[in-house]
Amino acid sequence: MTHRYTVTAMTLHWLMALLVLAMFASGLTIKALPETSAWVETLRALHRPLGMTILALVVVRILYRMAVPPPPLPSDLPLWQREIARWLEWTFLFAMVAMPLIGWGYVNALGKDVTVWGLFTLPVIAGTEKETLLVLDLAHEYIAWALKYLIGLHIAAALFHHFVRKDGVLAAMMPNRRPAGVPVAPAAEA
């Protein structure tokens, strides 16, 4: 039996990590730049379709997660740490669905359409009332704010597993790395 994530699970995880990083970088830079900067429109043109790509990927990830459960956590991991890990995983999945939907609604509330990579335009899911705009703007901002601390906690936990517990949990998510002391079935190496 293997204690590593599958290649598909790893690819989805690292691809989404990269995209979320790009979302934070673009979202925060848009907010920091003056509206007149030429970069603002370029970054918006990236932020919106990239966010919708995250939505598509998270649907794939949830379906894949239901079909192929992740490897078990080390059996000696305290219950409270297991509970935090489980809670964090589902919170991330929820946020990866909520953030794009809220962002999409927010753009609609501005009276604009969301176009995905110039290929198609998404249907309008929110009206242009002032209250809708305000609620969606705040929701997008507050979830992003909470998300950055949760991502920090997730990274800290991964480093704790790797450097303090040395239990192979981080290595299990790394390509071509074997978790220390955990035998990997030859079939999983292919």
Ligand code: HEM
């Ligand atoms: C996982 C997905 C997403 C993440 C992590 C994310 C993150 C962020 C962040 C960090 C900001 C700056 C927040 C602030 O300080 O006020 C922001 C702003 C914004 N986001 Fe997102 N976002 C996501 C998806 C989307 C999507 C799919 C859309 C639209 C289709 C969108 C539209 C916007 C808009 C309109 C702003 C305000 C900046 C502007 O005027 O363009 N976001 N986002």
